[in-house]
Amino acid sequence: MMRFSTLIKHPADWMTGGQGEHGAVLTSRIRLARNLRRHPFPGWSKRDQRAAALDLMRPAVEALPAMKVAFSHELGDLTSVQKQVLVERHLISREHAARGDGSAAVIERRQTFSLMLNEEDHLRMQAIRPGLQLSAAFAALSELDTELETSLEFAFDSTLGYLTTCPTNLGTGLRASAMLHLPGLVLSDQIGQVLQAVNKIGLAVRGLYGEGTESLGNLYQISNQSTLGESEETIIRRLERVISQVANHEQNAREKLLEDDPEMVADKIGRAYGVLRYSHIIDSKEALNHLSLLRLGGTLGFFAPETVMLCDSLLMDIQPAHLQLHSGRKLSPEERDSIRAEIVRSRLHSLESPDNRISAKDEKNLPDTPTPGDL
């Protein structure tokens, strides 16, 4: 059985693949909710009923070809730090992390699929991909779902679709979401307008860690709310269209900022660089907000393009539980802030100052304002 340390050792492909054409879209996630027929839902089960449902599901899930090499553990076997690390990586939900025996997490080796057993629903399956790839993520997850159907009897009703614990998930049981990085819209004060428009067409906007979390580092999640009455394809197509539009707005906003107020942009990015390179105590909020600007700088040509990937993996590694895992012990908030600063400094050690980069360009007679890179 795969150990926790093996699973977590490397960043997942989807964590560092979010540049290129869709630099504003970090990741795409698909979640499907399924339940077993005749078994009470996890929240309404007695301990032995929950165990019986788990005993049915776990072998079926572990037998999936995609799960040949997988991390599979009951939540009671994991420490609270381990569970929190999985939450920070978006592999299990906060609700799931609060559970113990009778609930399990089965996560594919490359962390592209993760299945929560006995969460709010019997089965919550997730697929994650880098960039804007909701359709591809859905196709892969749906295949896995179809395979499970041959061994598990899912609760389904011809009118209400897949039956879920909460009626908000009825029908397709589908939640499709994308994580977007929108510093251009925030700096140009257009974010409120854009998010309001997104909300108006029935899509939900949330912060970095889902429901009720605040937006940090200019990161936003956009997802569908309605799950009944439209096919998976319709829901996903609409979402992909809206997300590309938002990404386009973001790119335009970045270009316009550079054109209208290049000094302000250079100042923000330069300050973020300074703080991250030289601070010795930094809390998570400050670090996220500066990393956001560094990432922006990476896409605008202030830094080498690889900086975007560097920021994306740091985003994960500076979270509280990741820090505790890194140092192998429980840390006070003060200790966390200094270890966080240490990690950031060491990772950014060889990152050249944006001023050097620009003056190097000057010498080669290149334009003095950085050209907008790929978004």
Place this chain on the structure above:
Amino acid sequence: MKCDFCDQKATVFLTQLVEGQMKKVCLCDSCAKERGVTDPTGFSLGDLLLGGLPGGPGTVSAGTSQTHPGNGRKCATCGFTLDDLKRVRRFGCSDCYATFREEVGQMVRGMHKGTSHVGKVPEGLMAIQFRNQRIEELRSRLDQAITSESYEEAAGIRDEIHNLNETKP
């Protein structure tokens, strides 16, 4: 003392009698708020424990502590009542949707873009259900055949059931 749900410092301490047993829970401010502990009207420690206390779920037996006598229908499969539904806005098992079809209709309206499912249908599941139904039919025919002492027919039916059980859809 730490919160039972997260790592924060616990500020709310709660003791309640659940089925004659003393149960204690420690919560931080935000978890207390999230779980409605500070709202005196709608809180039961049983729900909290059943709602996923680390290491603790299932220590209180479900169903019995939560069924309120007297008020209307009750799901035959899991014992979930209309009162439970009004309180938690979630269901007890998939059969509840048949038991409370009318209420579901009301809840779903306005919640989603439509009221009936469009999209993926579990083909594998349909095949399983079809097969199980067929086996049940055959079993009752088998009983009849045995009662009427038509043993040759019974043997044929028995083989058919056997075959259906062997093949996976």
